Amino acid sequence: xxxxxxxxxxxxxxxxxxxxxxxxxxxxxxxxxxxxxxxxxxxxxxxxxxxxxxxxxxxxxxxxxxxxxxxxxxxxxxxxxxxxxxxxxxxxxxxxxxxxxxxxxxxxxxxxxxxxxxxxxxxxxxxxxxxxxxxxxxxxxxxxxxxxxxxxxxxxxxxxxxxxxxxxxxxxxxxxxxxxxxxxxxxxxxxxxxxxxxxxxxxxxxxxxxxxxxxxxxxxxxxxxxxxxxxxxxxxxxxxxxxxxxxxxxxxxxxxxxxxxxxxxxxxxxxxxxxxxxxxxxxxxxxxxxxxxxxxxxxxxxxxxxxxxxxxxxxxxxxxxxxxxxxxxxxxxxxxxxxxxxxxxxxxxxxxxxxxxxxxxxxxxxxxxxxxxxxxxxxxxxxxxxxxxxxxxxxxxxxxxxxxxxxxxxxxxxxxxxxxxxxxxxxxxxxxxxxxxxxxxxxxxxxxxxxxxxxxxxxx
Amino acid sequence: xxxxxxxxxxxxxxxxxxxxxxxxxxxxxxxxxxxxxxxxxxxxxxxxxxxxxxxxxxxxxxxxxxxxxxxxxxxxxxxxxxxxxxxxxxxxxxxxxxxxxxxxxxxxxxxxxxxxxxxxxxxxxxxxxxxxxxxxxxxxxxxxxxxxxxxxxxxxxxxxxxxxxxxxxxxxxxxxxxxxxxxxxxxxxxxxxxxxxxx
Numbered sequence: 085x086x087x088x089x090x091x092x093x094x095x096x097x098x099x100x101x102x103x104x105x106x107x108x109x110x111x112x113x114x115x116x117x118x119x120x121x122x123x124x125x126x127x128x129x130x131x132x133x134x135x136x137x138x139x140x141x142x143x144x145x146x147x148x149x150x151x152x153x154x155x156x157x158x159x160x161x162x163x164x165x166x167x168x169x170x171x172x173x174x175x176x177x178x179x180x181x182x183x184x185x186x187x188x189x190x191x192x193x194x195x196x197x198x199x200x201x202x203x204x205x206x207x208x209x210x211x212x213x214x215x216x217x218x219x220x221x222x223x224x225x226x227x228x229x230x231x232x233x234x235x236x237x238x239x240x241x242x243x244x245x246x247x248x249x250x251x252x253x254x255x256x257x258x259x260x261x262x263x264x265x266x267x268x269x270x271x272x273x274x275x276x277x278x279x280x281x282x283x284x285x286x287x288x289x290x291x292x293x294x295x296x297x298x299x300x301x302x303x304x305x306x307x308x309x310x311x312x313x314x315x316x317x318x319x320x321x322x323x324x325x326x327x328x329x330x331x332x333x334x335x336x337x338x339x340x341x342x343x344x345x346x347x348x349x350x351x352x353x354x355x356x357x358x359x360x361x362x363x364x365x366x367x368x369x370x371x372x373x374x375x376x377x378x379x380x381x382x383x384x385x386x387x388x389x390x391x392x393x394x395x396x397x398x399x400x401x402x403x404x405x406x407x408x409x410x411x412x413x414x415x416x417x418x419x420x421x422x423x424x425x426x427x428x429x430x431x432x433x434x435x436x437x438x439x440x441x442x443x444x445x446x447x448x449x450x451x452x453x454x455x456x457x458x459x460x461x462x463x464x465x466x467x468x469x470x471x472x473x474x475x476x477x478x479x480x481x482x483x484x485x486x487x488x489x490x491x492x493x494x495x496x497x498x499x500x501x502x503x504x505x506x507x508x509x510x511x512x513x514x515x516x517x518x519x520x521x522x523x524x525x526x527x528x529x530x531x532x533x534x535x536x537x538x539x540x541x542x543x544x
Numbered sequence: 545x546x547x548x549x550x551x552x553x554x555x556x557x558x559x560x561x562x563x564x565x566x567x568x569x570x571x572x573x574x575x576x577x578x579x580x581x582x583x584x585x586x587x588x589x590x591x592x593x594x595x596x597x598x599x600x601x602x603x604x605x606x607x608x609x610x611x612x613x614x615x616x617x618x619x620x621x622x623x624x625x626x627x628x629x630x631x632x633x634x635x636x637x638x639x640x641x642x643x644x645x646x647x648x649x650x651x652x653x654x655x656x657x658x659x660x661x662x663x664x665x666x667x668x669x670x671x672x673x674x675x676x677x678x679x680x681x682x683x684x685x686x687x688x689x690x691x692x693x694x695x696x697x698x699x700x701x702x703x704x705x706x707x708x709x710x711x712x713x714x715x716x717x718x719x720x721x722x723x724x725x726x727x728x729x730x731x732x733x734x735x736x737x738x739x740x741x742x743x
Contacts, residue, residue, distance in 0.1 A: 113723055130574040140566035147563045150556040163707070169548040221729060222720035238720065245722045265721035273730060280730070281640050297703055307676045307716040307731025314673035315639050325555065330565065332703055336694040337568060339711070340658075350587060350659035351694075351713050354676075354731070360707030362672055373551045381558030 092474075093439040094518065097407035101521070110242060111405040117238075118399040120348030121449065138337050139453040142390035145328055146380060152295040152328045153371065159298025163360045165367045173203035176372045180205060180287065180320055181212055183368055187318055189284050191215040195302070195309035196223055197289030198236050198393060199322050199372060201415035202428075205287075216287075217279050219308040221272050228255050234409025236416055237346050237395035242408050276308070286312035290323035290369075291392070292338055296331045299359035300369065303342065303352040310356055318366045321358065325376050326389040338392060341451035345394040379427045384462045388423045390452040397446035397456055403439055412436060419446035423459040426467065434472035437463035495534065502528040568695060575692035580657040581739070584690045588660035591714035592727055593735040597687070601625065604684060604738050608649065611736070612680065616646035621670040622684065625649055639673040648678040652685045655739075656697045661713035662737070663697060665706040672708050681715070681732040687741040 101107055125131045145152055157167050170176035176199075184192055192209070194200065194216050206216045206227075218227045222239035226232065228251045233239030240248070249263035258271050288309045292301040300321055302309045313319045329338065335355075343349040361367035380386050398404045398418030409417035414425040414433060419440060425433035437460045446456040467473060468481075487497050504511050505528040513525055531539075545553070576583075585595045598604055601624050608628060612618065619642075620629035629649055634642065650669060652662040662683050669675055691697050701709075716731030727733060 117723070128574075130571055133571060137566050137568060137571060140563075144563045144565045147560050149559050150552050153552060153555065169546070169551055171547045171550060175547060219730070220720070221718045225720065238723075240720055241723075243722075245724075248721055265724040265726050268721055269718060269726040269729060273728065276730060277643070281643055305716070306718050306729035308729070310676040310710070311673070311730050314671075314676060325551065333568060333695070333698045336698045337571070340694050347719075350591070351656075351661055351711065353591075353713050353716055355661070355711040357709045359709075362666075362707065371551075373554070377551060377554035377558055380555060380560075383560075386560065 091413045092435040093407065093411050093413070094435065096411035096413060097403075097439070098521065100408040100411055101406070106244075107406055107408075109244075110408060113241065114399045114405045117347060118396070118449070121345055121396060121399065122348075124344040124348040124350065134337060134340060135451055135453050138341050138392075138451055139390060141329060141334050141337060142452050143387075145330055146326070146386060146389055148330075149325065149328065149380065152330055153325060156293055156295040156298055156328055157371070159296070160369055161298070163298045165298065165361065165369055168368060168370045170370055170372045170374070172374050173372075176203045176322065176370055176374070177205050177208040179370050180322070181209060181214065183318065183320055184209070184214055184285050187284055191217070191283060192285040192287060193217050193219050193279050193283040193312045193316070194287040195289065195304065195312055196220040196239075197287065197322055198233075198415055199289060199324055199374075200287065201232060202374065203322075203372070205322075217276070217283075219276050219279065219306075219312055220304070221269065221306060221308075224272060224276065225251060228252075232410070232415065234417065235395060235398055236393050236418075242410065277311075280308075280311040280315050283312065284316060285318045285320065286316035287320045287322065288313055290321050290327050291342070292329050292335060293323055293327045293369075294330075294332050294335065295328055297359060299332075299357050300327075301335060301339075302356050302358065303339075303354065304356075305349075305353045307354055310354055313356075313358070314362070316365070318368070319358070319361065320368045320370065322370045322372060324372050324374070326391075342392055342394050345396040345449065345451040375428050379424070382427070385423060385427065385459055387454050388420065388427075388456075388459060390454050391420050391424075392452060393420075394451055396449040396451065400445045400449050402441060402443065402445070407439065412439065419456045419460065420454070423456060423463060426463050430467060430470060431472050434467045435474075437461075437467060438477075495532070498532050502530075502532075572693070572695045572699075575696055577692050580690040580692050581687055583657040583692075584655055584660060585739070587657065588714065588737055591660045592717065593660060593714045593737050595737045595739065597739045597741060599741060601684075601740075604649075604682075604740075607736070607738070608647070608682060612647050617644055618647045618649065619645055619670065619674065619678070620649035621668055622649060622651050634674075635670060637671070639671060639677075642671060642673055642677050645674070645678045647680045647682060648674045649682040649684065650675060652683050653689050654697060654700055655685045655690045655737075656692075656694060656711070657690055658693045659711075659713055661697075661711040663701055663709065663711055665704060666708040667706065669708075675710070675712060676716075676731045678732055680734045680736070681712070682736040682738065683712070684738040684740055687739040690739075 225240040234242045245263040252258040290300045404418040422436035444457045618629040654663040716729045718729040
């Protein structure tokens with residue numbers, strides 16, 4: 085089987101790499117955020133203990149997830165919240181649609197929820213005549229541009245302010261050529277305030293769901309989740325089954341880890357604890373599986389369910405920083421997206437575990453100590469065994485195996501390579517060789533070590 | 545089987561062998577309680593809040609009147625402030641009718657030194673939307689109620705029966721456009737923190 089029929093990371097990264105200045109700018113911006121993270125976490129002698137504790141709480145939760153999901157549901161019901169269960173994206177979207185329909189409205193405001201991106205909720209609702217406005221500034225920007233977010237925390241990190249100015253000029257009526265972030269943000273504030281004040285239904289994501297209390301916590305810097313939820317008559321919160329934590333006091337651990345890892349801030353501006361609907365309001369929680377219970381059963385990959393969606397692995401990743409979030413063609417990009425996506429569709433996302441240098445930086449910054457680069461390596465083996473690699477990779481690997489297993493063939497191949505690169509570099513420095521993209525091939529040595537040894541030492 | 549039943553049985557079939565719940569007590573040993581006032585002031589200022597140390601509510605009133613005037617809509621949940629703010633009538637408004645509030649003055653019983661946040665519950669908000677929809681937010685907290693870390697904060701608040709509560713750390717902000725920090729995204733454009741020290 086081959087993945088050439090679907091978009092792949094290398095092709096999409098190639099498109100992103102066409103503009104070298106933009107790649108440098110993207111790379112430097114994300115590295116700057118990574119440095120802010122370092123500065124924040126280095127203030128704490130207990131940082132490693134905090135990571136270890138966070139990782140262990142998640143490990144324990146996953147080992148008792150059935151019971152915790154049931155107690156979360158029981159407590160939420162006792163709080164007056166309606167709880168729905170969705171096996172997959174389709175069921176999630178249908179549940180959300182039925183709630184909106186029941187209230188006889190055709191529009192909704194939504195704060196950031198990567199789960200709804202994963203489920204393609206906006207597209208589904210649009211097909212059913214429901215207009216959704218994303219209220220996080222970055223998400224509103226990519227929504228106006230008709231693009232998906234390129235980063236889970238910084239949705240429009242790939243966009244220049246001049247491009248955002250053009251979008252606002254076209255859609256929100258700012259004067260042409262205005263690109264000052266202060267003015268653009270104020271324009272969005274006025275535009276979205278009108279939206280918040282007029283929408284009966286608001287949907288938010290969930291950062292943490294506490295089994296002990298039945299409450300869920302939503303973190304934002306802008307205040308958009310709260311503006312939508314508290315002004316609405318109906319609040320829908322969508323969550324994956326892995327968002328559960330056992331106790332309220334565990335929030336102390338995760339809220340300390342989350343934003344420091346994400347942007348270097350000590351905490352988000354708002355960490356809102358939603359427990360009961362306000363009088364007269366309806367509150368719904370949709371608990372979504374969509375492949376998570378399958379991932380839970382994959383021993384090598386279940387740790388990926390510990391993820392708290394901080395984005396630190398993206399900011400530090402040398403591949404993500406230079407290929408852009410869209411090259412991962414999945415709602416969640418970067419290293420963590422590359423270990424979550426193959427669980428959803430191994431053929432479609434067969435390329436993603438290969439979009440890594442396996443340098444391990446992602447695992448080093450992960451606040452819940454997910455072994456991300458080990459899982460990337462393990463996914464490669466699963467994908468190759470399942471036959472989902474491209475033909476060129478399969479042929480290349482077979483050639484390499486054949487060459488490396490025979491000393492005679494190895495010597496011949498080495499010599500041939502050096503001669504070709506010396507006298508006919510165009511034979512390798514061409515479009516057929518992906519290693520030549522954006523870089524020059526190194527100068528070949530005059531002789532191999534074996535030849536040098538025979539000449540200088542072998543005679544004795 | 546219902547979807548609920550299917551999900552729960554798949555989870556139970558696939559979840560690994562039970563591991564123990566870690567103890568979070570060792571993390572509390574790192575709390576430095578001596579320096580909380582200075583640390584709180586520094587961190588809150590760094591995240592964009594304006595911090596005032598005051599000795600009485602009268603001092604709060606003076607600062608507010610000089611910063612915000614008296615001609616715009618000011619709401620407070622603190623009954624002693626009824627001469628500078630509406631402390632009652634707004635309670636019967638619909639949430640959308642609070643869209644023109646210029647300043648909300650609220651009370652909190654807990655502040656966190658490590659991140660500059662205050663904890664505020666539903667009954668201290670008057671209406672849930674108030675601390676978010678107001679153009680400017682002022683919070684009064686007793687300087688004695690500053691704790692060092694989030695672990696100390698959750699020990700103090702326990703499992704409240706309140707329907708809604710939030711940690712709020714500074715004014716609303718965004719850096720979504722080229723990572724340029726802009727204060728005043730959808731919520732308050734400023735946050736004034738009054739640390740009350742009556743001794």
